[in-house]
Each structure stands twice: as structure tokens, then as C-alpha cells.
Amino acid sequence: MNREDTVKNRHFLADKRWVFPLFIAGLIAGVILTSSFMKSADSSLLCSVANIRSSSQAVAENSATPIQLQAIVHYATSRIVPQQSFGEISVTLDVLKKRSPCNFLVFGLGYDSLMWTSLNPNGNTTFLEEDPKWVQTVLKDAPSLHAHPVKYRTQLQEADRLLTHYRSEPSCFPSEAYLRGNEKCKLALTGFPDEFYDTEWDLIMIDAPRGYFPEAPGRMAAIFSAAVMARNRKGPGVTHVFLHDVDRKVEKTFAEEFLCRKYLVKSVGRLWHFEIPSAADMSSHGGANFC
Template sequence: MRLLVFGLGYDSPLWHALNPGGVTVFLEEDPEWYNIVRTESPFLRAHLVQYRTRLDHADALFESYKRFNSCLPGEAAESPVRIRRNEDCPLALHNLPPEVYENEWDMLMIDAPKGYFPEAPGRMAAIWTATAMAWSRRGEGDTDVFLHDVDRPVEKMFAEEFLCERFRVGGTGRLWYFSIPPVSRRGNTTAASGGAERPFC
């Protein structure tokens, strides 16, 4: 399968090993930690990435994202949500390595970036981008999304707004599991979603 993981860790070689013959890609924002993990596991397919967000801006981003048309799903299945080169949406990870956009991901795991001090990037953009990728899927099947640390208010708030409670199919401890259908299989997007109030749900 195609597996995209937000974050590098000591568990990264395990996820790589569990997906033989598949594509497993890791995204990490901390240069020092990136170098440590890559030195110990040079076979991992990993990219060093940058985030535009800060955890202490989470509330403002949450309250303002609907004012940006570039952050909202389109009215038709043919125009779900744009990520690549979408600089106008502050939640879009618009400058990731090309292979991230060129693959359709079967599973996304969000365990990064850091989200435990005010200046940290927080996971707001990772959650929004994972949602946009799931919405835009053209291939068969739903997109599985796993989000860690849902005991923290920002992760919980953004998960409920973008990944949506109706797509949550499981969870344990601090981990939630969502299965998100592409917008092309939802019929009328406005009717199937929360409309203007909760456009992704």
C-alpha cells in the first residue's frame, strides 16, 4: 500500500518493514531529529519539511479558515480541495516534495509535527492536508487516517472539524482512526457535508 507518515521515530523502521513492496514515506520537521533517524536508518524514504503554522495560532486558524475559499472544498466532485501550490490557504502544506502529491495515499498516520509548546508547528496543517488528500482521491477505496494525541485540545478540535466524527471508525487510548471516502463517491458535496457551518463534515 501507499503509506504517508507525518513524523520520524524509533518506530519508523517497523512501519517500513510492515509495508514490503509498498511505498512508505515519512515527513519530519526537526532537522536534528531527522539527521539522527536517517543516520540510524538510511534506508527510510524521508523528507525534511517546513510548516507555516504555530500551535499558539491554532484558535485563530480554526476561526478564520472559512474566510479563505482556497481552504474550502469545491462545489463539485471534480474540484475537491487543492493542496499543491495553494499558498493562499494557511493550513495547506503547499510545498511538500513532489512525490507526496503524485501518489494517492491509502493510509496516513499523523504523529507530527510537534504540538506541545506554543512555538511548535502544531498538527493543524497536517490534519487539514490529510483530509484534503482523502477528499481528492481518484482511486478505489477509502483513505485510512490515524491521528495520535487526541487527548490534546488542538488535535481533537481539528480532527472533529476536518476528519469528522461520522468518518471515525475506531480508536484506542490517544489514537483515533478515520476512514474517509473520496468526494467523488459522496454525491452532492454540499448536501453530504455540514454545509457552511462545517464544510468538511
């Protein structure tokens, strides 16, 4: 390869690193345009039936939110990309297109947080992060994000013992399980912000806490608690739960134990998507097993 070809190849590789961030920025812009078009069409239809909206109000509703504009600029000018692949992101995006604005709970605060918030405009997107210093770092550049630092009381190395504990502790059983103040059930997330317990979450993304070394919190309690919240849902419809890193043993084992294979509706890459009905909508919801 001559010098000219080498230079061209280096330029190609450098340009390639920009492809995904630009694609994410384009994705967000596309969602804004699509949403705006659909809302404009709905507004026109409603106005033809009854003049209930002013044109200025319709324009305001169809405008991009500040967080969406910030996300477009951020991803268009940064080489730092979201942790998930485009295929994995698309699974959640398809649900957000139908459910947004909604209550979206995300375990983990990361490089994709601006994206998730912008894809749920006018909704409530809340992030839970185990590292308080990281929360400060992220919010310094994106203060409009809604995030809480939280503490977990489990460790990855306890995974097997936690499964044994759950099977013998009545306060962990699906018919009895609750979260706030449930100290007896070691898998229940306790001591979290009130918003975590008081909000009925439509979508739950589990992409944290850390689960790749023995002393890490692991995602056991997050998976269990997501299942409990979904089963206790009072509103209509299912709870969408997205679990990342299912190639790891603990994530897969706890997903099959609490989120249930029968509720798994899609699998892309390392992401599983579950649609979990409330206990009231289940044909059978008694006993000591979630599935």
C-alpha cells in the first residue's frame, strides 16, 4: 500500500468513528420530525371536527423540546456513543413511539441517557445510578437529566444465596412481595427515593448496576424489583421491561426466574424485552414462584 492509500485509509477509519454518533443524532431528529408530522395530522383532523386548538398551541406542542435539541447537538459532535447497539436501541424505541409520553425508569446513568430522555419528550424519564460522583459528572454537562444516586445492599457473589433466600422467605413470594421497607426480603430494593415507589412505571430499563466482578452490586435486586412493580401495576396495559447483558449468567438466570420466558417478546443482541401483565391480569398468580 502506497503512502497516499495509507492516508486515505486512516481518514476512512477516522470518519468511521463518527458514524454511530451521527446516526443517533439523526435518529433523534427523525423521531422529532415523525412525531411532529403525526401530531400535526391529528391536530388537523381534530380541528376539522371541532375548533378546539389554536394554531399557536399546535405549533408549540409540535416543537422539539430543549432536551431533544441538546441531544442532537451532543451526539452529532461527540465520538462517545451509547452502550447499546442500534438494533438493541431500536427495540425500546419502538415501544416509546407508542407509549411516550410515559413513565420511563432506567437503572444506570450513562452515555445514552440524553438519548433516552429525548426519545420520551414531555414524559418522565428517571435514572438510578450507584456512583454519586458519576451522577455529578453527568449532570454537570446535562443538568436537565433527572437522576438519583442510590445504594444497593447486594453483591454479585451472593447471587446463588439470594435465590435460595427468596424461595424460603414469604415476603419475597409474588403474592406477598413489596419493596418500600421490605427489609426481610434481601432482593427488595429499599431506601430508594420516594419517586421510585410512588410512580407507576410504564417502561423499565435494567442496564445497571455493575455486575462484572464479585463485589459489584449485580442486577439481581433490580430484576426482582422490576418484576414486583410490574405485577403490582394498577393502570391499564403491561409493563415493558428491558434487560441488557443477558449474555451473562446472573442476568439470564434471574430474568428467567422473575421476568419469565413466557413474557419475553423480543431478543436482539444482548437485550431481552419482556411485556409483564399485572397480577390481576394473570390467569394464575399465586404460590411461591413468579413464573
